Amino acid sequence: xxxxIMFTFFITFFVSIFFGINLxxxxxxxxxxxxxxxxxxxxxxxxxxxxxxxxxIWGTWESSDQYLLTSFDGGEGPDIFHTDAEKFREYGVxxxxxxxxxxxxxxxxxxxPANVWENSKDFQGNTYGVPWCQESQVIFFNxxxxxxxxxxxxxxxxxxxxxxxxxxxxxTDIEGDKKTWGLLAPLMERFEWTLIKQNNGKVLHQDExxxxxxxxxxxxxxxxxFYISLINxxxxxxxxxxxxxxxxxxxxxxNEKYAMVTFGCWNRRFxxxxxxxxxxxxxxxxxxxxxxxxxxxxxxxxSVFSNHKEEAFEFIKYFTNKENSADISYAxxxxxxxxxALEDQRFSAEENEWNYAYEWLKNAKNVxxxxxxxxxxxxxVFVSMLExxxxxxxxxxxxxxxxxxxGNVLLRKxxxx
Numbered sequence: 001x002x003x004x005i006m007f008t009f010f011i012t013f014f015v016s017i018f019f020g021i022n023l024x025x026x027x028x029x030x031x032x033x034x035x036x037x038x039x040x041x042x043x044x045x046x047x048x049x050x051x052x053x054x055x056x057i058w059g060t061w062e063s064s065d066q067y068l069l070t071s072f073d074g075g076e077g078p079d080i081f082h083t084d085a086e087k088f089r090e091y092g093v094x095x096x097x098x099x100x101x102x103x104x105x106x107x108x109x110x111x112x113p114a115n116v117w118e119n120s121k122d123f124q125g126n127t128y129g130v131p132w133c134q135e136s137q138v139i140f141f142n143x144x145x146x147x148x149x150x151x152x153x154x155x156x157x158x159x160x161x162x163x164x165x166x167x168x169x170x171x172t173d174i175e176g177d178k179k180t181w182g183l184l185a186p187l188m189e190r191f192e193w194t195l196i197k198q199n200n201g202k203v204l205h206q207d208e209x210x211x212x213x214x215x216x217x218x219x220x221x222x223x224x225x226f227y228i229s230l231i232n233x234x235x236x237x238x239x240x241x242x243x244x245x246x247x248x249x250x251x252x253x254x255n256e257k258y259a260m261v262t263f264g265c266w267n268r269r270f271x272x273x274x275x276x277x278x279x280x281x282x283x284x285x286x287x288x289x290x291x292x293x294x295x296x297x298x299x300x301x302x303s304v305f306s307n308h309k310e311e312a313f314e315f316i317k318y319f320t321n322k323e324n325s326a327d328i329s330y331a332x333x334x335x336x337x338x339x340x341a342l343e344d345q346r347f348s349a350e351e352n353e354w355n356y357a358y359e360w361l362k363n364a365k366n367v368x369x370x371x372x373x374x375x376x377x378x379x380x381v382f383v384s385m386l387e388x389x390x391x392x393x394x395x396x397x398x399x400x401x402x403x404x405x406x407g408n409v410l411l412r413k414x415x416x417x
Contacts, residue, residue, distance in 0.1 A: 198286065
């Protein structure tokens with residue numbers, strides 16, 4: 001038996017070295033259990049496909065754009081790459097991501113919701129990425145603090161904006177030596193964009209000719225005003241929202257500096273590791289019945305520079321199938337996008353509050369406008385103006401004017417107007 005296994009191994013090794021195809025796979029999965037699952041799936045693929053071997057190149061979310069752009073600008077790059085689904089639109093428009101429509105199967109089309117596919121399509125309908133997992137944004141809360149203040153939540157744990165403010169106001173205590181803020185919703189988490197979406201507001205508009213314009217609607221202004229009021233008017237949220245990092249955010253939550261924090265549902269892994277001493281829960285918000293939940297689908301795509309596109313897509317099909325996408329997503333404390341994979345009972349279990357995140361996933365959308373160059377607009381104009389309002393250097397009305405004026409100038413420079 002051992003001789004047979006060794007013989008099979010050496011034959012596989014020999015074929016892959018001398019006759020096979022080697023694919024480079026740039027992967028951003030980083031949580032330990034999920035990374036191990038990726039290793040397992042790639043190992044299984046390599047064992048069963050001796051003529052098509054996959055090599056993992058591990059990347060980080062913080063440096064992925066720089067790595068990919070540098071590689072692509074140099075006329076090379078990984079055959080297969082992993083990033084946010086919406087970024088495939090930009091890489092496709094830039095000519096770096098391969099259109100995948102000729103490869104995508106009916107099974108994929110039928111099993112992945114149309115609104116999820118839209119994230120990785122350009123405005124001509126070309127698809128550049130295959131979505132495979134997503135998160136739901138949640139508000140983590142300190143159960144002990146809620147009990148001390150006799151705060152009760154409805155059965156579905158979804159409250160109105162007004163109730164959120166009421167709870168935050170009840171808990172906030174910044175007079176003593178130990179300060180406790182009711183809420184922290186960092187700008188990096190884009191909670192303000194969720195509020196805009198829940199209030200049916202818009203900031204970026206596209207006309208029938210595909211041109212973009214920055215115009216902050218009244219509904220968007222109401223949502224932004226609510227977010228800013230939590231800091232400057234009601235004083236239940238600190239100016240920490242501007243620059244806080246993940247470590248400080250979590251330390252503040254664990255030390256009762258923040259009673260509630262907005263973050264992705266994957267953060268349950270970190271809180272779960274804290275043990276039973278710290279009791280946490282999850283809640284969500286709504287506006288006039290609109291329960292939109294921020295979701296950031298992730299996808300896999302193929303570089304235009306790959307010499308083995310068909311083989312690369314075969315691996316993507318394998319990696320994103322029902323079983324594999326479910327296993328990796330669960331290990332990553334996320335959700336698969338395939339409807340068949342979501343039927344896995346692990347995703348609706350009460351343990352670690354999967355059931356709440358699962359229910360809120362029904363209202364999950366990508367709240368970021370689907371404009372190429374969105375990130376440039378967001379950080380150079382939109383967030384920059386909100387920061388000035390938070391710091392007292394600009395009024396909200398003036399900020400709206402500058403968001404529109406400076407934003408439209410930027411869009412012209414980007415060739416979007």
